Amino acid sequence: MKKYDNEVKAFGKNLKQIRNKKGMSQQELADMCDIERSTIVRVEAGTYGVGLHVIFAIAEVLEIDAKTLFENVN
Secondary structure, eight states, rough: GGGGGHHHHHHHHHHHHHHHHHTTHHHHHHHTTEEEESHHHHHHHHHHHOOOHHHHHHHHHSOOGGGEEETTOO
């Protein structure tokens, strides 16, 4: 859905920044969330939007509140 491309990109940017601050690789995050690394790559690039189950898994692994991933996402 092209309508929300900017929001998906902002979400991906937030994820990448938080993951990097935590010192975690894409592979580590993917493994701990039980998803493919390619999913993390696409989310961070802003080319793929994930469902709520994955968002909550990512937040849990990163030890953050899920709403943190949506900061500055309009």
